[in-house]
Amino acid sequence: SPISQLPTSEELVRRADQAAGACGVDLASWRGEHAVGSPINGATLHSLPWATAADVDDVVERARTAFRVWRTVPAPARGALVQRFGRLLEEHEDDLAALISLEVGKITSEARGEVQEMIDICDFAVGLSRQLYGRTMPSERPGHRLMETWHPLGVVGVISAFNFPSAVWSWNTAIALVCGDTVVWKPSELAPLTAAASAALLQRAIGEVGAPADVSQLLIGAPDVGEALVDHTGVALVSATGSTRMGRAVGPRVANRFGRSILELGGNNAAVVAPSADLGLVARGVVFAAAGTAGQRCTTLRRVIAHRSVVDEVVESLSDAYGRLPIGDPMAEGTLVGPLIHGRALGAMTAALDAATDQGGTVVAGGARVLEEQAADAYYVQPAVVRMEQQTEIVTQETFAPILYVLPYDTLEEAIAINNAVPQGLSSSIFTGDQAEAEVFLGPEGSDCGIVNVNIGTSGAEIGGAFGGEKETGGGRESGSDSWHAYMRRATNTVNYSGELPLAQGVDFSV
Numbered sequence: 001s002p003i004s005q006l007p008t009s010e011e012l013v014r015r016a017d018q019a020a021g022a023c024g025v026d027l028a029s030w031r032g033e034h035a036v037g038s039p040i041n042g043a044t045l046h047s048l049p050w051a052t053a054a055d056v057d058d059v060v061e062r063a064r065t066a067f068r069v070w071r072t073v074p075a076p077a078r079g080a081l082v083q084r085f086g087r088l089l090e091e092h093e094d095d096l097a098a099l100i101s102l103e104v105g106k107i108t109s110e111a112r113g114e115v116q117e118m119i120d121i122c123d124f125a126v127g128l129s130r131q132l133y134g135r136t137m138p139s140e141r142p143g144h145r146l147m148e149t150w151h152p153l154g155v156v157g158v159i160s161a162f163n164f165p166s167a168v169w170s171w172n173t174a175i176a177l178v179c180g181d182t183v184v185w186k187p188s189e190l191a192p193l194t195a196a197a198s199a200a201l202l203q204r205a206i207g208e209v210g211a212p213a214d215v216s217q218l219l220i221g222a223p224d225v226g227e228a229l230v231d232h233t234g235v236a237l238v239s240a241t242g243s244t245r246m247g248r249a250v251g252p253r254v255a256n257r258f259g260r261s262i263l264e265l266g267g268n269n270a271a272v273v274a275p276s277a278d279l280g281l282v283a284r285g286v287v288f289a290a291a292g293t294a295g296q297r298c299t300t301l302r303r304v305i306a307h308r309s310v311v312d313e314v315v316e317s318l319s320d321a322y323g324r325l326p327i328g329d330p331m332a333e334g335t336l337v338g339p340l341i342h343g344r345a346l347g348a349m350t351a352a353l354d355a356a357t358d359q360g361g362t363v364v365a366g367g368a369r370v371l372e373e374q375a376a377d378a379y380y381v382q383p384a385v386v387r388m389e390q391q392t393e394i395v396t397q398e399t400f401a402p403i404l405y406v407l408p409y410d411t412l413e414e415a416i417a418i419n420n421a422v423p424q425g426l427s428s429s430i431f432t433g434d435q436a437e438a439e440v441f442l443g444p445e446g447s448d449c450g451i452v453n454v455n456i457g458t459s460g461a462e463i464g465g466a467f468g469g470e471k472e473t474g475g476g477r478e479s480g481s482d483s484w485h486a487y488m489r490r491a492t493n494t495v496n497y498s499g500e501l502p503l504a505q506g507v508d509f510s511v
């Protein structure tokens, strides 16, 4: 049910100016020809100049110069920069959250959650700055020491998607900075104000701790700026988050010049609902994972695979909950579903619902556009539930909108096969009261995804674990755990203090 009156454009512009200004971005003196839109009502918030591909050389060169200094700063001292940045994020949580809502339409609590995630990764990275451990292993030769050391890698190019307009950058940047790397960021062209405000806060921290200014640089621009970064031999690691289409272009280009990449691409995430599942928990977990962020998370739940004995009940409780979802102004209290990012997303959703119907499905809840009469250029939809008998072609695609397909299964083996029979491999979960079933799903014959959960939805990961997925999701891992390895180069060292020269494997080469 649509609930809110949408705010006026003047109100949105005022909030954007105020939030950006508080973070140190003076919008009044920064104008260009590229409009920054708000999905809340279609208003233009501001117009900005864009960088071009020709600017990339100079920016990368400056990042390389800064790297030569930054790599020699002790890691715990690098951590002090990230620590200061984290505190500034805390101070400006409301400002950044407002910009995220204004530019990408997240509801306030999710926008604040995104900033909280940035603060969390800073805390993690500060701890990591004293834990960049290398191993020491026994040498087979007497009087020798064998060990591994980890060194800063170089310039990291971060390309990010609209739906996590600043958290993805901070996952990469907080870790890259403590690892001694410098960062060039090409944010989504749909969220440049969030990017500028986030980068300005980091720049303030850089000034305060006296780090080189160019350890962090921002390139707001079109995909061709991202392409130039991808092709630049001065960029040691490209961390690219976005659609599988983008990753398919980026991956081979980086590989072609023997660069490193972390690819974080599309998902098509499923939850298996077993007969023993707590169906109350399922309803709550599924609604957040499927309808939250208006279905625009990489980890959004897009498929429920429910045992035939419970599938009707699951569909009924989801339809009921979907009918009560408050849709509208994401910054208004009580709203749970904000707008889609643009009209193309609405077009993709409509086309997918048509295809699902053609392929034998039935739309059992939602699917209609709402609030059109208040704002013709804003795209609000009722999240949809579609009952399918089989996993047809449309179900195997990621449609970046709130469509949840519900499919029946008979055996756990079949449920796992359905879960795995899509090209993407990001997130998955099983709702079950049967521990053996949960273990099978978690095990080598279970879900083939990078994220596998039990009794919780597919979205809303914590920063402490490694984040990423398999197959067309790209195989990258970032954020917590040992993901930092990707941001450093490893050297294996053999130190001989024996005064002799015994060769490995007993080779005899005496002359």
Ligand code: NAD
Residues within 6 Å of the ligand: 159, 160, 161, 162, 163, 164, 186, 187, 188, 189, 221, 222, 223, 224, 225, 226, 227, 230, 241, 242, 243, 244, 245, 246, 247, 249, 250, 263, 264, 265, 266, 267, 297, 298, 299, 398, 400, 426, 468, 469, 473
């Ligand atoms: P997108 O692919 O349209 O754009 C992402 C970024 O890539 C933008 O900054 C864009 O300018 C840039 N880009 C596009 N083509 C490029 C090219 N050829 N070379 C270099 N850069 C290029 O994605 P989007 O619409 O912003 O985001 C939605 C998609 O992102 C969904 O598929 C979603 O699943 C995915 N996503 C994945 C993750 C993850 O961690 N796996 C996280 C968030 C979003």
